[in-house]
Amino acid sequence: MKVTAVCFTMLLLVFLLLATSVENRDAVFLIVPKRLQFFELESVFFHCEGLDAASQLKGIRNTEAFISACDESSPTLLCAIHRVYATDSGEYWCETAAGEKSISVNITITRGSVVLESPVVPVEEGNNVTLRCRNKTKTSNLTADFYKDGFLIGNSYTGEMSIHKVSRSDEGLYKCKISDTGESPESLLTVTALYRETCSSSCSAIHVFLMLRTVFTIVMVFLLLLLLGLLHF
Incomplete structure (x- = not known):
């Protein structure tokens, strides 16, 4: 017996x-701030989706690791950093108590007057991408130049530039510049291969x-x- x-x-x-x-395996681990670049004194919100209550927002700022407090009242954990400063720039991710991690997101906090809005997560091949140049004090009639890997790739009188049907060749570091105002930091645009259709049966x-x-x-x-x-x- x-x-x-x-x-x-x-x-x-x-x-x-x-x-x-x-x-x-079925859990979804994501960190989704609305953009990758922020002005100082803004608030940054993180969403950790599909994680258990023991999950935490973690990161590395100035080579030092840290753990942020999260609101664990719902399946989507909400983490906020209020009044960010340049020293808050760094790599952020969600992590479970078992050590499983989400994708990581590199955010940049600038003391300048210009930021670039670009996709937070990798973009799948074939999708369209819109880059936006933002002025800290002016929101309309922005004439902006856009750069990829240091080279000028276009300009716009609306502060926006679209990339249609992105491919792996569109990957790189992007920034924008507004005359007489300044330029944004660089942010990495990552493009992933289109695999869903070919992967379904296998x-x-x-x-x-x-x-x-x-x-x-x-x-x-x-x-x-x-x-x-x-x-x-």
């Missing part, structure tokens, strides 16, 4: 581990294979424990 109880307990633990791993097959392998492992563990129990008697 004692061996049977041990077998049952170990089998139950295997099932619990299986359930936990599936839950972690990814489904991989998922089925992983599930079958897990079930096979559970069955083999059960049979092994059962054999040990019979040998004991």
